[in-house]
Structures are given as structure tokens and as C-alpha cells.
Amino acid sequence: MWSSSATALTAFFLLSNSVSAITTTITQTTEVVYTTIQPAPQTKVVYTTVQAFQESEDGKVYLPAPPKPVSAAAISSKAPSISTKIPSGIFFSGYASGSGLPTGSGLHFGTGTGGIRPTGGIPRNNTYSTVTVRRIRTASGQSSASQSSTPNTLSAVIPPASSTKPTSVASLPKSSSTSATRASSTVAPKPASTGIPFLRGVNLGGWLVLEKWMNNEAFSGAFSSASDQFTFDQLPGAAAALEKHWSTFFTEDDIKTIAATGINALRIPIGFWAYDNTNTKYLKGADVYLEKAIGWARTAGLKVWVDCHGSPGSQNGFDNSGKAGAVDWQQSQNLDASISVLKTMATKYGSNKYADVVVGLQMVNEPVSWGNSKIETTQSWTEKAYNAVRAVTENKNMMIVMHDGFVGAGKWTDLATKIIGSGSKTAFGVDTHLYQVFNAEDKVLTQSQHITKACSWSNDLKNANKVMPTFVGEWSPATDICVNPDGSTTAGTSCSAKGCQCQSGDFDKWNDQMIEQVRRFTEAQLDVFESSSSGYFMWAAKGPGGWGFLNGIKKGVIPNPVTDRKYPGQCGGKKRREVRGNLGREAEAW
CATH class of the missing domain: 3.20.20.80 (Glycosidases)
Structure with a gap:
């Protein structure tokens, strides 16, 4: 009995409409061993789950409660079948424009709905393992998929959790040079994203x-005389100091x-x-x-x-x-x-x-x-x-x-x-x-x-x-505000009343009233x-x-x-969700 190196298949399901309550990564590990005398593969299946940040209907990003164990029976009907002749090349007419995993910022959505068709077969003397399925449940049960970047992979359509009209597409990432995939594997290029998501960001x-006001440590010692990048870069040892700072x-x-x-x-x-x-x-x-x-x-x-x-x-x-x-x-x-x-x-x-x-x-x-x-x-x-x-x-x-x-x-x-x-x-x-x-x-x-x-x-x-x-x-x-013990605020960077605290003071010593006002x-x-x-x-x-x-x-x-939000509605008006629909969805921004 013998087998070749494992091949991994990863397909990620992404929403085609609004997210409801749960996002679950279901990892199904299937070990298949082919022999020269046994026509059907023997399989062993193990299921694990992982939760991911998701955005609820009210636009809040949250981490769902710890998942319950997922039994094999619960999703066995949804698992991809493995036959003795697996397509090694897949073409599809639609593309998935999103390539990112679901994160706290939202999701990217596939735009392609074309079907797939096999273009070749792989000899039976191979072992295939680790199928990761990301399923996101929606009100209508619809879902779609985009390619992963895992090398040495095959792709297949995996039905959504519950939908009479599946629209999911899984694509084939580039494979490395192996005897099992080199002959007939064809990869359609992933197109650029067609939209800009709503950006919730920070500056680095x-x-x-x-x-200098942000980089006290860098502007210390031999570099204390520098006032900006221009003067810093001219001082002896600047190259090494920059390398240390950057790293x-x-x-x-x-x-x-x-x-x-x-x-x-x-x-x-x-x-x-x-x-x-x-x-x-x-x-x-x-x-x-x-x-x-x-x-x-x-x-x-x-x-x-x-x-x-x-x-x-x-x-x-x-x-x-x-x-x-x-x-x-x-x-x-x-x-x-x-x-x-x-x-x-x-x-x-x-x-x-x-x-x-x-x-x-x-x-x-x-x-x-x-x-x-x-x-x-x-x-x-x-x-x-x-x-x-x-x-x-x-x-x-x-x-x-x-x-x-x-x-x-x-x-x-x-x-x-x-x-x-x-x-x-x-x-x-x-x-x-x-x-x-x-x-x-x-x-x-x-x-x-x-x-x-x-x-x-x-x-x-x-x-x-x-x-x-x-x-x-x-x-x-x-x-530039100061907060009094009763929670009222005044303008300024200093105050004399007992128990008064100013935002310009020691950040580590901010009291609850100051934290509330800044929040x-x-x-x-x-x-x-x-x-x-x-x-x-x-x-x-x-x-x-x-x-x-x-x-x-x-x-x-x-x-x-x-x-x-602890203090919602301070400015009145509408939430972004009411203005443009689902957050995190690329098509919604522009």
C-alpha cells in the first residue's frame, strides 16, 4: 500500500446577502488511501470548528459565542464527494472578486456564478487531505465562495447550507510543480477588486x-538635537537607528x-x-x-x-x-x-x-x-x-x-x-x-x-x-478639556478644583469621569x-x-x-447601514 503527498483543498463561503448571527469555519479532514487492488477509497473524517468576527444586522462587529461541537452527520450531506477520478483542471465563467477571509471589518463578495466543468483526471495513486469549508449562514441560506491561496489544490463546487439555487463558485489556486497536477491543471487569473469597502482604519x-512628538525614544541620546526626519538622517549612526526603529x-x-x-x-x-x-x-x-x-x-x-x-x-x-x-x-x-x-x-x-x-x-x-x-x-x-x-x-x-x-x-x-x-x-x-x-x-x-x-x-x-x-x-x-468630580467639563489644560482632572494630564491616571467624556x-x-x-x-x-x-x-x-456604542445616537441621523445597506460589502461603498 502506498500513496503520494497530500493535496489540500480550501474553499471559503462568502455571503451573497446580509449576515445573520453566526460565522463558523468547519474543517473537515479527509484521509483517502488508494491501493492498486482496491477500487474504492477508504476515508476517515474529523470535524472541528472555529469562530470568526462578523457583523450583525445593526452594523456592529462582534465575536460570536463559543461554537457547539459539529457532528459529522450534521454536515455530511454537504461535504464534497471524493471519487476515483477527480478533475485536475477547473474552468469557470464567473470570478470571485473578494479574496479576503471574513474579518471584523466585513466580507468581500463573489461576483461570479458560472458553473465549473472538469478538464482532466488524476491517477488514483494519490492521497487527498484537509478540506476546509467556511460556511456563513444567511436568512435565505444563500452563499458564494472565493479561491484561497493554498498551493497544490483542487477545487470543487460545495453546496451552500440551504439553498434551492446554489450560486457558489470555488476556483483553483496555482499549484506547484507536482506530477499529479502539472499535466492538465489550468488556473483562471483572479481579477482585481471592483469596489472599495467602507474603510475603518488607523494611521501607522x-x-x-x-x-519627534510621537517618537521620544528615537529622538533620544545622540539624536536629541534632531527636530525632524531631515535633521535626524544627517546625524552619525542614523542608518542603524532607523533600522532599529523600523523593525x-x-x-x-x-x-x-x-x-x-x-x-x-x-x-x-x-x-x-x-x-x-x-x-x-x-x-x-x-x-x-x-x-x-x-x-x-x-x-x-x-x-x-x-x-x-x-x-x-x-x-x-x-x-x-x-x-x-x-x-x-x-x-x-x-x-x-x-x-x-x-x-x-x-x-x-x-x-x-x-x-x-x-x-x-x-x-x-x-x-x-x-x-x-x-x-x-x-x-x-x-x-x-x-x-x-x-x-x-x-x-x-x-x-x-x-x-x-x-x-x-x-x-x-x-x-x-x-x-x-x-x-x-x-x-x-x-x-x-x-x-x-x-x-x-x-x-x-x-x-x-x-x-x-x-x-x-x-x-x-x-x-x-x-x-x-x-x-x-x-x-x-x-x-483640551478638564472634568470636574460631578462629571461636568470646562475648557482648558489645567484646573484647581479638588478632584478636577484635565485631558492633558497623565493618561495612565485618567479617572472614570475623564474616560467617559473622551469616549x-x-x-x-x-x-x-x-x-x-x-x-x-x-x-x-x-x-x-x-x-x-x-x-x-x-x-x-x-x-x-x-x-x-455605549452612548448611541448623540448626533441623531441615520446609521450607515440605513444609508447604504450592508457594511463591509465592497459594492456598497461606491
């Missing part, structure tokens, strides 16, 4: 572009932790110098870690928005551009250099190799529109840059995004209409940043007034979002973003005190999962 700020500040474990909170996207800032540092004093190498992060995101089921955070000449004079001080981005040579770098980035991240994970490329972050920098110049350049970048982007579904230049997304609707034309509305999007901690007018507000102001953002976001995908690329729970403001903002935009990204995943998403999750000032 302070990682690939240094900001430790964010890791794959951090990405897994973020994904477990219902976040489904990462906005990753990176400087132009990572791709072209000619005639500059910047050090290269950050793009290697961006590549790592994209891989981590893909594994975790997250989308990535690549953000060119620092542009040639500095677009704002802030340290987040790489160089604080003069604002020279609008000089013609710098505008041209910016387009050149963006074309390099778009050629790479806009290729079909990244189509399953990279959904957006941001051309510039926070270009100012005051002093010698004019919004008219920024918008004229945007149209030119968009056309140049789009021309080299293989994945036409990747969105090209521009920051609003601090004039508001509504000032971009005419240009967006011109750029988009009759094409896909996912082609061009606008990023606006909404904070209530930097301007003098915000520093005199109580927390209830901060919440009222956050609620007022809804109309502007909603009106812009009707014309073009509008994202809140940065926001924060931070405000209220956070939820109000999230409600507005959910109902009126195409997505949002908190600044930042890691940061000092309340500026850190992961800190906020631990402290309880940020919902976990992010769709949970």
Missing part, C-alpha cells in the same frame, strides 16, 4: 516618517491586534525620499518595511492606503512632511519631482500584484493653502498629477486620493467631477482631516460643545461624499464618519497617551470593536 504614524515600532503582532478590534484598513505614511533621495540628505530604506506591512495586512485581511506623507520641498513646513520650516513644494521643480515619485509608487502599488490589498494611493498629505502656497496651484497640479499617475496604474480600481489642502472637501467637488467624468467614482477621492485640538476656537469649548461641533460635520461630509468618495484620513479623540466624544465622531463619509483613519495606531489607538482600546475610550 510615526513609523516610516518620524515625528520594532510596528510588528506583525501589532497588525493582528489592530485587526481584532474591527479595523479593516491601514493608512501608512511614507516619505518621497524612500523612492528617490537624489540631491537630498534623507536616507532610503523605509519602503522595505512598507512592503512588510502590506504583507501583514494581507494576512490579517486588512486593506492598505499608501500615503505619500512627505513631498519634495515640504508641502506644509511641518515635521510630518519630513522637514520643518520653509514650504517650497509649489516650486515647479518640486511639483515635477513629486509627480515623478508618485509614478514610481503607482507603478508598484498600483500593479495587480497588490490589487487585493492596496486600495488607495494618496498623492500629498496636508498641503497648506496659505502664505505663498495657493489652493489654485494645488488643484491645478492635482489634475495633472492624477492623469500621470493613473496612466501607469495597472489596477484601475485603485483610488487616487488628494488631501483637501485645509479648505474643506466641498471645495473639491468641481475638480472631482471633472477628473472622474463618466468613469468609476472610485477613481478619485478626497481626504479631509478633522481635529478639535489645534485651533484657538476649539480650545475654549466644553466637551458637550465639542460633541455638537463633531455632529455638525455630517452635512459637509455627506454632500461631498455624494460627488466623490470622501474620507476622514485623520481624526483624534483629543480635546462620548470619540463615539460621536465615529457616528458621523460612519453615516456621512466613505471611511476614516484615526491618528494614530501608536502615540502618546490618548493619541494612540491601541492605548485608547486598552483604556476604554475607544470602542472595541469600533462599531460598539
Whole structure:
């Protein structure tokens, strides 16, 4: 008796309508041994179950209760049959556009419904094992499937849990070179996603572009004199220090932790110098870690928005551009250099190799529109840059995004209409940043007034979002308030009353009243973003005190999962589900 190496089959069922209560991974391990004298295989079947994050009808992401044991009898009628002649090549007329596993952020949905047909047979002297079936129950019992990336696999149609009109499609991933599959296995290419999901994200700020207020450890010791990335990179030992920072500040474990909170996207800032540092004093190498992060995101089921955070000449004079001080981005040579770098980035991240994970490329972050920098110049350049970048982007579904230049997304609707034309509305999007901690007018507000102001953002976001995908690329729970023992709030960063505490104080010592007030403001903002935009990204995943998403999750000032609410309805209005239907479904966003 003998057998060849095992072959794995993985088919993932994805919803074709709204999710109800449970998502279960049923792993059926089937060991089949063929002999030269026995015509029928002998099988042994073992069943196990795993739960996954799912989104309920009210739009909340949750982890279902621990599963009950699944018996073989319960799903035996649904298991794929194994015969002595198994098709080694499968063609299908429809494609599954989603490639991600179900995560806390929602699901991707198959768009293909074509049938399959075998194109060949495999000799019987093979062992086939490990069939993983992901079944998601829906009200109507419908389901669909998309391919996995497991090598050395065969594919088959597996009936949904209960449906008179099955629409599931399973496809054949690329197989490695084995004698059993090399002869007749044919793989249809997986097409790029045709939509942008609603993005619930965080920024990986302070990682690939240094900001001193966020990176105290990096700017210590021999680097304490540096004020930004530009001055940091010129100091002795900078290359080794950067390598240490890049390899430790964010890791794959951090990405897994973020994904477990219902976040489904990462906005990753990176400087132009990572791709072209000619005639500059910047050090290269950050793009290697961006590549790592994209891989981590893909594994975790997250989308990535690549953000060119620092542009040639500095677009704002802030340290987040790489160089604080003069604002020279609008000089013609710098505008041209910016387009050149963006074309390099778009050629790479806009290729079909990244189509399953990279959904957006941001051309510039926070270009100012005051002093010698004019919004008219920024918008004229945007149209030119968009056309140049789009021309080299293989994945036409990747969105090209521009920051609003601090004039508001509504000032971009005419240009967006011109750029988009009759094409896909996912082609061009606008990023606006909404904070209530930097301007003098915000520093005199109580927390209830901060919440009222956050609620007022809804109309502007909603009106812009009707014309073009509008994202809140940065926001924060931070405000300058103090909380009294009775729970009332006052504006400021200090107070003298006994038992009074200010948000600017030690984050680790925040009391319950402070946590409640910050949580209220956070939820109000999230409600507005959910109902009126195409997505949002908190600044930042890691940061000092309340500026850190992961800190906020631990402290309880940020919902976990992010769709949970302790204080619902602060801004009134409709939930996103009522506006656009199922969350997490790619077709719903645009």
C-alpha cells in the first residue's frame, strides 16, 4: 500500500446577502488511501470548528459565542464527494472578486456564478487531505465562495447550507510543480477588486516618517538635537537607528491586534525620499518595511492606503512632511519631482500584484493653502498629477486620493467631477482631516460643545461624499478639556478644583469621569464618519497617551470593536447601514 503527498483543498463561503448571527469555519479532514487492488477509497473524517468576527444586522462587529461541537452527520450531506477520478483542471465563467477571509471589518463578495466543468483526471495513486469549508449562514441560506491561496489544490463546487439555487463558485489556486497536477491543471487569473469597502482604519504614524512628538525614544541620546526626519538622517549612526526603529515600532503582532478590534484598513505614511533621495540628505530604506506591512495586512485581511506623507520641498513646513520650516513644494521643480515619485509608487502599488490589498494611493498629505502656497496651484497640479499617475496604474480600481489642502472637501467637488467624468467614482477621492485640538476656537469649548461641533460635520461630509468618495484620513479623540468630580467639563489644560482632572494630564491616571467624556466624544465622531463619509483613519495606531489607538482600546475610550456604542445616537441621523445597506460589502461603498 502506498500513496503520494497530500493535496489540500480550501474553499471559503462568502455571503451573497446580509449576515445573520453566526460565522463558523468547519474543517473537515479527509484521509483517502488508494491501493492498486482496491477500487474504492477508504476515508476517515474529523470535524472541528472555529469562530470568526462578523457583523450583525445593526452594523456592529462582534465575536460570536463559543461554537457547539459539529457532528459529522450534521454536515455530511454537504461535504464534497471524493471519487476515483477527480478533475485536475477547473474552468469557470464567473470570478470571485473578494479574496479576503471574513474579518471584523466585513466580507468581500463573489461576483461570479458560472458553473465549473472538469478538464482532466488524476491517477488514483494519490492521497487527498484537509478540506476546509467556511460556511456563513444567511436568512435565505444563500452563499458564494472565493479561491484561497493554498498551493497544490483542487477545487470543487460545495453546496451552500440551504439553498434551492446554489450560486457558489470555488476556483483553483496555482499549484506547484507536482506530477499529479502539472499535466492538465489550468488556473483562471483572479481579477482585481471592483469596489472599495467602507474603510475603518488607523494611521501607522510615526513609523516610516518620524515625528519627534510621537517618537521620544528615537529622538533620544545622540539624536536629541534632531527636530525632524531631515535633521535626524544627517546625524552619525542614523542608518542603524532607523533600522532599529523600523523593525520594532510596528510588528506583525501589532497588525493582528489592530485587526481584532474591527479595523479593516491601514493608512501608512511614507516619505518621497524612500523612492528617490537624489540631491537630498534623507536616507532610503523605509519602503522595505512598507512592503512588510502590506504583507501583514494581507494576512490579517486588512486593506492598505499608501500615503505619500512627505513631498519634495515640504508641502506644509511641518515635521510630518519630513522637514520643518520653509514650504517650497509649489516650486515647479518640486511639483515635477513629486509627480515623478508618485509614478514610481503607482507603478508598484498600483500593479495587480497588490490589487487585493492596496486600495488607495494618496498623492500629498496636508498641503497648506496659505502664505505663498495657493489652493489654485494645488488643484491645478492635482489634475495633472492624477492623469500621470493613473496612466501607469495597472489596477484601475485603485483610488487616487488628494488631501483637501485645509479648505474643506466641498471645495473639491468641481475638480472631482471633472477628473472622474463618466468613469468609476472610485477613481478619485478626497481626504479631509478633522481635529478639535489645534485651533484657538476649539480650545475654549466644553466637551458637550465639542460633541455638537463633531455632529455638525455630517452635512459637509455627506454632500461631498455624494460627488466623490470622501474620507476622514485623520481624526483624534483629543480635546483640551478638564472634568470636574460631578462629571461636568470646562475648557482648558489645567484646573484647581479638588478632584478636577484635565485631558492633558497623565493618561495612565485618567479617572472614570475623564474616560467617559473622551469616549462620548470619540463615539460621536465615529457616528458621523460612519453615516456621512466613505471611511476614516484615526491618528494614530501608536502615540502618546490618548493619541494612540491601541492605548485608547486598552483604556476604554475607544470602542472595541469600533462599531460598539455605549452612548448611541448623540448626533441623531441615520446609521450607515440605513444609508447604504450592508457594511463591509465592497459594492456598497461606491
